[in-house]
Amino acid sequence: MLELDAVAKSFGAVVALRSGSLRLERGSIHALIGENGAGKSTLVKIVAGLYRRDAGDLRLNGESVDFTSTAQSKAAGIAVIYQEPTLFPDLTVTENVFMGRQPVSRFGRIDRKAMRHEVEQLFTRLGVGIDPDRPAEGLSIADQQVIEIAKAVSLDARVLIMDEPTAALSGVEVERLFQIARSLRDEGRALLFISHRFDEVFALCDTVTVMRDGSYIATTPISETTVEDLVRQMVGRDVTELFPKLEAEIGEPLLEIEGLSSPLFHDISFTVRAGEIVGLAGLVGAGRSEVARAVFGVDGYDQGTVRLSGRQIPKNRPDAAMKAGLALVPEDRRKQGLVLESSVARNVTLAIRETIAKAGLITSGMENRAAKEWASRLEVKTNALSTVAGTLSGGNQQKVVLGKWLATEPKVLIIDEPTRGIDIGTKSEVHRLLSELAGRGMGILMISSELPEVLGMADRVLVMREGRITAEIDRDDATSENVMFAATHAQGAHQ
Numbered sequence: 001m002l003e004l005d006a007v008a009k010s011f012g013a014v015v016a017l018r019s020g021s022l023r024l025e026r027g028s029i030h031a032l033i034g035e036n037g038a039g040k041s042t043l044v045k046i047v048a049g050l051y052r053r054d055a056g057d058l059r060l061n062g063e064s065v066d067f068t069s070t071a072q073s074k075a076a077g078i079a080v081i082y083q084e085p086t087l088f089p090d091l092t093v094t095e096n097v098f099m100g101r102q103p104v105s106r107f108g109r110i111d112r113k114a115m116r117h118e119v120e121q122l123f124t125r126l127g128v129g130i131d132p133d134r135p136a137e138g139l140s141i142a143d144q145q146v147i148e149i150a151k152a153v154s155l156d157a158r159v160l161i162m163d164e165p166t167a168a169l170s171g172v173e174v175e176r177l178f179q180i181a182r183s184l185r186d187e188g189r190a191l192l193f194i195s196h197r198f199d200e201v202f203a204l205c206d207t208v209t210v211m212r213d214g215s216y217i218a219t220t221p222i223s224e225t226t227v228e229d230l231v232r233q234m235v236g237r238d239v240t241e242l243f244p245k246l247e248a249e250i251g252e253p254l255l256e257i258e259g260l261s262s263p264l265f266h267d268i269s270f271t272v273r274a275g276e277i278v279g280l281a282g283l284v285g286a287g288r289s290e291v292a293r294a295v296f297g298v299d300g301y302d303q304g305t306v307r308l309s310g311r312q313i314p315k316n317r318p319d320a321a322m323k324a325g326l327a328l329v330p331e332d333r334r335k336q337g338l339v340l341e342s343s344v345a346r347n348v349t350l351a352i353r354e355t356i357a358k359a360g361l362i363t364s365g366m367e368n369r370a371a372k373e374w375a376s377r378l379e380v381k382t383n384a385l386s387t388v389a390g391t392l393s394g395g396n397q398q399k400v401v402l403g404k405w406l407a408t409e410p411k412v413l414i415i416d417e418p419t420r421g422i423d424i425g426t427k428s429e430v431h432r433l434l435s436e437l438a439g440r441g442m443g444i445l446m447i448s449s450e451l452p453e454v455l456g457m458a459d460r461v462l463v464m465r466e467g468r469i470t471a472e473i474d475r476d477d478a479t480s481e482n483v484m485f486a487a488t489h490a491q492g493a494h495q
Contacts, residue, residue, distance in 0.1 A: 001026050001190040002047070002159050007056030009042050014383065016042040018214035020056070024159060024190040029181060031201040032194045034211035035234055035425050037381060037393040040194055044161055048080045049073035079152030083164040085144040089137035094119045096136050097151045122150045126180050142173035149180060160184060161192040166200060178204050196422065198227045210234055235425040242428050243456025246435045248275040250459065254443040255412045257295060260304035264290040265467040268304070272412055272443040277434060279458030280447040282487045287467040288447045289331050292414050296328040297321045309411060322351065325411035329401050329418065337401035340390030344382055345371040347389045348403045374403035379429065395426035412443040419453065431457055451480050463487050
């Protein structure tokens with residue numbers, strides 16, 4: 001149905017896509033994988049009509065096409081479901097599905113009854129129970145994605161592209177999305193599934209295409225490949241160790257949390273010691289991020305104390321937390337970790353501006369000198385420190401956020417979902433860095449929804465469920481089974 005052959009795209013001197021090739025078959029789900037910066041997003045944006053290719057061929061049903069707008073791509077039967085949908089929050093679900101193409105009655109008025117009836121039929125067909133009359137505001141990411149899919153089906157899109165659709169979904173929501181994807185495949189549509197999660201690729205897809213450094217590498221039936229083969233193709237080398245945990249001497253208590261409570265979490269108490277990585281595990285919505293934000297002072301709490309190196313940190317005071325030696329790498333790097341329109345240098349130096357200023361003034365040269373060390377140590381892949389942060393790949397954006405906080409030389413680093421949405425090669429680098437920091441005596445509180453990451457990196461695992469800590473498990477005793485048991489049962493065994 002859709003073919004790309006040696007498609008290329010450059011932005012000035014930056015080559016975003018050298019040679020992108022892809023072949024989507026009718027009635028199949030095709031995975032597209034590659035490291036951040038491999039060219040996947042650029043390829044998708046060319047198919048979606050956001051960018052025009054510089055070279056190569058794009059064919060739809062055997063005919064060469066050249067989309068100059070997203071409207072042309074949609075009209076040709078192509079729909080893209082993004083990781084973070086963009087619905088109109090104050091409009092109803094039905095109004096969002098029919099945005100820009102509302103049916104009208106013979107009197108020229110919008111036929112709301114017809115709209116609602118069609119949306120009900122769509123949801124029945126997709127097997128989902130969303131109220132067509134409710135406003136889009138407050139819907140989960142999973143439900144928002146379903147609405148985007150319903151919109152695509154109502155437009156009779158024959159090619160659906162899902163770009164990292166599961167990054168913010170829970171296990172149950174992922175399975176529902178997979179059921180919908182399989183039903184669309186069985187109707188004869190072609191689906192492209194872009195993901196960093198190999199278990200999902202192997203569970204859902206028929207075929208996989210690998211890209212590296214802006215070029216096509218290989219296409220293989222899922223049944224004829226392995227995770228090891230795909231990783232080797234993606235990174236051009238063997239990633240020998242995804243969790244390079246170094247032995248570190250665990251010292252005195254640094255971060256001490258006692259009796260922390262708010263409407264979102266209850267009686268939270270734990271300690272992070274020097275040289276220790278403490279993993280905070282649990283299902284989405286368990287309250288892990290809320291605890292991190294309260295500890296750092298972004299959000300408030302009703303009871304309890306936060307101490308760093310024996311000194312109490314006042315609540316609602318991120319400035320006091322930073323001064324005491326606390327750093328927070330947030331879950332949402334784009335919204336809470338970066339100023340996307342600013343340069344790499346400015347982002348890295350955001351938290352140390354008072355330190356680098358001379359007589360209250362800061363020049364670009366000062367920013368660059370201060371940022372250079374961390375950009376180099378973290379191996380941020382960018383042509384220049386003046387590059388706008390929003391144009392970097394997800395993995396490099398994560399490194400910039402890390403650099404910003406490590407530049408403050410913290411005693412304790414709180415890092416929320418350290419490797420969400422980044423490729424396997426960069427994951428290994430981030431894990432190695434965390435291990436090295438712990439080895440130098442830093443205390444690390446690592447929040448992660450990926451169980452292998454928690455088990456592979458943490459010296460001790462705290463498990464949360466419904467706002468409470470239900471288990472504390474030492475590294476040697478931690479297994480997928482006992483962590484998941486504590487995450488899903490009210491009373492976990494403290495070990």
